Amino acid sequence: MTSLFKFLIVAFTGTVLGLAFTYYMLRSGVNFDEVRAGPWVRSPKTGSLEIDPYSQARLARTGQLPLGSAEGLNFFAWRDSTGEPLRAACTYVVKGPIPPTRFWTLSLYSTNGALLDNSAKRFAFTSSEVLRDAAGNVEIAVSRDARPGNWLPIGDVPSFALVLRLYDTLFDFGMSKVEAAALPQIAKVGCQ
C-alpha cells in the first residue's frame, strides 16, 4: 500500500512538473532556432522540414505560419537597436540598408501578432509604396502621433513588434549570422 502510494506521488509530481515545464517553454519564447542581427531575430529552420520540436509545438499552439524558406525570410524585432523593448510611448525611426530582394514589407503588430487598429489604417509598408530620398534610402517613422513621410502608426498597446519580410530575396543568408549592418536599424528618437 505504501509503495503504491509512493509510486503515485512520484508519477503525479513528475507529470505536473513536466507539463509545467512544457507550458513554461512554450510561453517564455525560448527559441533554439534563433539567429540575431542587431535588433532582428530570424529562425532559419522554421520554414523547412528541419524545424525543431519546440518551434513546431509553439507554432501549433499559436497557429502562426512562418514563411517557407524558398518564399522569403522573416525578421522579427521586439527590441530596438540598443536592446530596449519597443514601447508604444516612444518614437522610433527604422532606417538603413535593406538586403537586395524582389519585394519587402515592414509591418507592425502587438507582441503576440495581432494587427493594431489606427486612424490612418496603415498596418505595413511595402517596398513599392515607401517613399525614398534622392539616394534611394528608406526611413520609416514608427510612432503613435502622425509624422511626415513614411509613418507607421502604433495602435493602443503598451509594446509592439516589427516584422521585416524579404520576399524572393536574392540574399542567401544560409545559416550564417547576418551582419547587423546589412539590416535596417531601429533607433529610438524620444519618448512621451
Add this chain to the structure above:
Amino acid sequence: MIWMNRFFAVLLYGLAILFVAGLVHIVSILIMPRLAPHDAFARFAVLATPKQPFLLPQPLPGHEITPFEDPAVAEAVCMFDITQAPFHVGANLGEDALVTLSFRSRTGKVFYSMTDKASVHGKIDISVMTEPQLEAAQANDDEDNPSQELRLVAPQMQGFLLISALAAHPSERAAAEARALSIECAPETVAQD
C-alpha cells in the same frame, strides 16, 4: 546510518520524479502539433471549400485567422488529403507579380516552398503524393515523353497549400486576390492508365 538511508531514499525519489517529468515534457512537446486544437490547419478546415482554393479574409485588426499575417499579402489556401489520390496544383502565372506557394503538412511542417520565379514560363504543375503513388506514377511514365510535373512526396496524408500573392499597393488587393485564386488545386481524378 539511518540518515544515509534517508538521504538515498529521498535522492532516489527525487531522481524518479525528475525522470517522469522529463519524459512527460518530451512527450508533450512532441505530441503538441498533433493535438493542438487551434493550429493553422484546424482554423482553415472550418473555412475549406473542396477542389478549389479559398481566400482568407483580408488581414485587418480583429479579422486575422493566424498571428503575424502580412497585411500586404492576399492569401488563399487549398486543403489536401492524399489518402485516395494525389493532389494536383496547376497555375499559369503570366505576369511578373509575386506569388509564393508553400506546401505544409497537417502538423505544420513546410515540406516545399517556391515563388513564381521558380515556375517554367509562369506555369506551375505540381503533384503531391505518397511514396506508393509516386512509384505508380513513375511506372506509368512515357519514357519518350516524360511528365513535366514536379512530384512531391508529402510527409503526411493531410496538409494544405498556402498561396500568397503580394499586393504592392492597397489598391492592388483585388488583383492579388484574383491571382491567388487563379491557382487550380484538386485531387487527381483519373489515374493515368
